Amino acid sequence: MEALEAKVARCSEVAKAIADRLGERILGNEDVIDLVITALFAGGHALLEGVPGIGKTRLVRSLAEAFDAQFSRIQFTPDLMPADVSGTMMLYEDAKTGREFRFREGPVFCNILLADEINRATPKTQSAMLEAMEERQVTVDGQSRPLPAPFFTLATQNPLEMEGTYPLPEAQLDRFVFKIMVSTPTQQALADIIHLAARPETEAKGPVTTADEMRDLIALVRDVVLTDDLRQKIAQLVLATHPHDKNAPDSVTRYVRHGASPRAALAIALGLKARALMQGRAHAERDDIKLLFKPALRHRIALNFEGEAEGLTPDKVLDDVLAKIKLR
Numbered sequence: 001m002e003a004l005e006a007k008v009a010r011c012s013e014v015a016k017a018i019a020d021r022l023g024e025r026i027l028g029n030e031d032v033i034d035l036v037i038t039a040l041f042a043g044g045h046a047l048l049e050g051v052p053g054i055g056k057t058r059l060v061r062s063l064a065e066a067f068d069a070q071f072s073r074i075q076f077t078p079d080l081m082p083a084d085v086s087g088t089m090m091l092y093e094d095a096k097t098g099r100e101f102r103f104r105e106g107p108v109f110c111n112i113l114l115a116d117e118i119n120r121a122t123p124k125t126q127s128a129m130l131e132a133m134e135e136r137q138v139t140v141d142g143q144s145r146p147l148p149a150p151f152f153t154l155a156t157q158n159p160l161e162m163e164g165t166y167p168l169p170e171a172q173l174d175r176f177v178f179k180i181m182v183s184t185p186t187q188q189a190l191a192d193i194i195h196l197a198a199r200p201e202t203e204a205k206g207p208v209t210t211a212d213e214m215r216d217l218i219a220l221v222r223d224v225v226l227t228d229d230l231r232q233k234i235a236q237l238v239l240a241t242h243p244h245d246k247n248a249p250d251s252v253t254r255y256v257r258h259g260a261s262p263r264a265a266l267a268i269a270l271g272l273k274a275r276a277l278m279q280g281r282a283h284a285e286r287d288d289i290k291l292l293f294k295p296a297l298r299h300r301i302a303l304n305f306e307g308e309a310e311g312l313t314p315d316k317v318l319d320d321v322l323a324k325i326k327l328r
Contacts, residue, residue: 028185082125268296
C-alpha cells in the first residue's frame with residue numbers, strides 16, 4: 001500500500017511539474033494544458049484544433065522539452081508520402097556484405113510525435129498514421145516493427161474551413177483520445193504573451209521526467225479504481241449520443257447521423273483514471289466526467305445533413321446529452 005501511495009504521489013508531482021513548465025510558455029490556455037497532460041497520462045493521443053498562430057505547435061514543443069525522450073516533428077503537406085512517415089527500405093552497399101536492403105526508420109519512431117497541421121496531408125498519407133496510433137507499430141515490406149514506448153502523438157489541425165485542408169478519416173479521428181479546441185487568448189493573456197515574447201530567451205531547463213518513468217506512470221493508470229456505478233454512467237452517456245437510444249435527447253434523435261464508438265467510453269474512463277493520479281488519488285471521481293465528456297466525444301459523433309444545415313455543432317449536441325442525463 002505504501003509503495004502504491006508513493007507512486008501516486010510521484011505521478012501527481014510529475015503532472016504538476018509538467019503543467020508548471022508548460023504554463024511558463026503557454027499563456028491563457030490552462031484548460032488546454034490540463035487536457036493534454038491528461039491525454040499523456042491516459043496513454044492516448046490528442047488532436048489540437050485552432051487557427052494558426054495561437055500556440056499549438058509551441059505547446060507540443062514545450063511538452064517535448066519536459067521529457068528526456070525522443071521527439072520528432074512531421075510537417076504534414078499535400079506532397080507528403082506514407083514512407084516519409086513510417087520509413088522505407090533502402091539499398092545499402094557494404095564492402096563486406098555487398099548490397100542489401102535495410103529498413104530506414106521514419107520520424108514516427110519516437111516517444112513524442114508532433115504531427116503539425118495533420119489535415120493538410122492527403123488521405124493516403126493519413127492512412128500511414130492509423131497503425132502507428134492504434135497498434136504502436138508500423139508494417140513495412142511485410143514486417144511489423146514496434147515503436148518506442150511510450151508513444152504519444154500530438155497533432156495540430158487547422159479548422160476545416162481553411163484553404164488546403166482535408167477532413168481526417170473517421171477511423172483516424174477515433175484514434176485520438178481527445179479533440180481539444182484551442183481558442184484565441186483573451187486580451188489580458190495576449191498582452192502577457194507580447195510581454196513574454198519581448199523578454200530575452202532564458203536558458204532551457206532540464207527535463208522533469210524520463211521516457212522510462214513516464215511508461216511506468218502510464219501503466220499505473222490501469223490500477224486506478226473505477227467503480228461499477230461510474231462505468232454504468234459512462235456507458236449511459238455514450239449510448240445517449242446514438243439516435244435510437246432511449247435516453248437520447250431530441251437534438252441527437254433529429255440531427256445525429258451516428259453516435260460515439262466504444263473508444264469514446266474508454267477515453268472517458270482512462271481520462272478519469274489519469275486525472276485521479278494527477279490529483280494524487282487512486283480512485284476516479286464522477287465530477288471529472290463533465291470536463292472530459294466533450295473532448296472525448298466531439299470528434300466521434302457525426303451530424304446529418306439537417307444538423308449541418310442548421311449550423312449545429314457536436315458540442316451543442318453533447319451539452320444536450322449532459323443536460324438530460326444528470327451526472328448525479
